Amino acid sequence: MSRLSDWHIAALLALTGIAGPLLLPALVTQFAFLWLMIVFAVTWDILGGRMGYNSFGNIVFFGIGCYAAAVIQRDMGLPYFEGLALGLVVGTGLAVLAAALLGSALLGIRGHYFAIATLGLTVASGEIAAGWNYVGAGSGMALPLYPGALGERELFFSYSLFAVAACCFLLCRWLYSTRFGLALNAIRDDHDKADAMGLRTTPIKIFAWCIAAFFLALSGGLAANMIGFIDPRDVAFAGATFGVWMVLMAILGGKGTLWGPVLGAVVFHITQEIFWTWLLGWQRVALGALIVIIVVFFPQGIMGWWAERRARREAA
Amino acid sequence: MSALLEVRNVTKRFGGVVANANISLGVERGEIAGLIGPNGSGKSTLFGCIAGAHAVDEGDILFEGAPIKHLRTATIARLGLIRTYQQTRIYGAMSCMENMAISAREAQGGLLSLLRPVPPATSRRAADLLAFVGLHEKREEKAARLSFGQQKLLEFAMALMNEPKLLLLDEPTAGINPTLINGLIDRLRRANSELGVTLLVIEHNMRVIMNLAHRITCLAHGQVLAEGTPDEVRDDARVLDAYLGVA
Known part of the structure; x- marks a missing residue:
């Protein structure tokens, strides 16, 4: 993709993020979820696409963000926004710490074994x-009510999640332009070779997971407040939905590419909404079929398919 | 000249198989040393032991006088001892230039030093070294799209990019077009003389190793069979026996 169209996409997304919720107030929550999905896909791609570590455990950091915000907002007795801010700080801190600790234990495992270990991590966390009674156990936790006027709350969370998604994307874009990005790719392409060339693979891998954890926890605290309620297995540690979707979105768009995860998230989110609207009752079946189609026909993702098509056309 | 690498009585077993039995050899700073031997004689295993890929059962390995046998592969690499593989290993989905950039010495630094773009000087050196091995025109190609021989050359260039003190090359000419082999011998010599890289080379092509190495060690059945100048080793009856069988 040329530089020009890069900027076109960025401008279009920025415009959607800023003007969309105002122009289409009925869809504000949809926009907020779209930005959340983009955070999911982009953060998953750091390990999954760039570093070759397919994680089914990234949702754990989202869940930590959800619960940290909820507990802080419940127990600290702070006004709403102060409580939320402190909750986000604590949540991201805990998630990054968890990523560092879990990373030093799990990132030594390679390939499918890493995927299975992280899947176990998600199930265990849920x-x-x-x-755990302290966090409401099976009945989950309710978040405090948003203090503003009706409708203002959706707007607030839509904009904050847009900001998180934008920061996350820009940071990753910068990271991939540095030697760190090349080091991630080297680990993906041949881990043993990277070791034999003297790369400090362990800190590189842990740092990559910490970045993903940071943005996931940030979005987790915000999403929990937007939804207003967290269920341990269906919202916070929702491995079977969010946890799998982040993998799918990245693959659908094209993992390991700059725009792939963003594109995948947009397409996935819109498709899902269409299923909900027109295929109600069958939406899970349709989603399952979509997953199969993605894996079978677009293993390279939309971006990979696009690049291949272009290469073939240039060759012809 | 001082010993850059010293292998002292190294033994490596895989279960009941003794792959390296009491092997001792030395590589002097600045030389090109050769390692030959029939298939299965333990050459690649010895490379693995030196580079930290295998845990040594007995014996010692000294690099610049310091023991390295308990160090990890990456740590040994950062000391300036780099190996290449018999089955070529490159970063397939990355371009040749990216392969080179991440092989530079500064990529071995800590996290903070990695959070910078590749400096122009590194890119220039990468392009120069790719030209040195004859891959300059392929520099923007994905490494996986290169032929096996070209990948071998890329791996060699990546190793040079790292500016190692000692480079272990596992069969550098295997799979390379015979017409290009003379060029490769010349490049290996120039890497040694112009870039100051000491080489320890495993090679099956006798013409290549006899032309290239200053000194040759021959392994058989995991043991050192003979050692000396190319002429001495070539004329050694035991070496002939090991390769051709006793008449």
Whole structure:
């Protein structure tokens, strides 16, 4: 993709983010979820696409963000926005710490074994949260009410999630332009070779996961407040939905590419809404079929398919 | 000249198989040393032991006088000891230039030093070295799209990019077009003389190793069979036996 169209996409997204909720007030929540999906896909791609570590455990950091915000807002007795801010700070801090600790234990595992280990991590986290009375156990936690006027709350969270998604994308874009980005790719392409060339692979891998954890926890705290309620298995540690979707969105768009995860998130989110609207009752079946179609026909994702098509046309 | 690498009585077992039995050899600073031996004689295993890929069962390995046998591969690499693989290993989905950039010495630094773009000087050096091995025209191609021989050359260039003190090359000419082999010998010599890289080379092509190496060690059945100048090794009856079988 040329530089020009890069900027076109960026401008279009920025315009949607800023003007969309105002022009289409009925869709504000949809926009907010779209930005959340973009954060999911872009952060998943740091490990999954760039570093070759397919994680089904990234949702754990989202869940940590959800619960940290909820607990802080419940127990600290602060006004709404102060409580939210502190909750986000604590949540991101805990998530980054968790990523560093879990990373030093799990990132030594390669390939499918890493995927399975992280899947276990997600299931375990959900079970722990569902059995822990301090965080409401199986009945989850309710977040405090947004203090502003009706409708203002959706607007606030839509804009904040847009800001998180934009910052996350721009940071990743910068990271991939540095030697760090090349190091991630080197680990993906041949981990043993990267070791043999003297790269400090362990800190590189842990740092990459910490970045993903930071943005996931940030979006988690905001999303929990937007939804107003967190369920341990269906919202916070929702491995079967959010946890799988982030993988799918990145693959659909084209993992390891700059715009792929963003594109994948947009297409996925719109498709899902269409299913909900017109295929109600069958939406899960349709989603399942979509997953199969993605994996079978677009293993390279939309961006990969596009690049291949262009290469073939140039060759012809 | 002082010993850059010293292998002292190294033994490596895989279960009941003794791949390296009490092997001792030395590589002097600035030389090109050769390692030959029939298939399965333990050459690549010895490389693995030196580079930290295998844990040594007995014996010692000294690099610049300091023991390295307990160090990890990456740590050994950062000391300036780099190896290439018999089955070529490159970063397939990255372009040749990216392969080179991430192989530079500064890429071995800590996290903070990685959070910078590739400096123009590094890119220039990468392009120069790619030209040195004859891959300049392919520099923007994905490494996986290169032929096996070209990948071998890329791996060699990546190793040079790292500016190692000692480079272990595992069969650098295997899979390379015979017409290009003379060019490769010349490049290996120039890497040694102009870039000051000491080489330890495993090679099956006798013409290549006899032309290239200053000194040759021959392994058989995991043991050192003979050692000396190319002429001495070539004329050694035991070496002939090991390769051709006792008449």
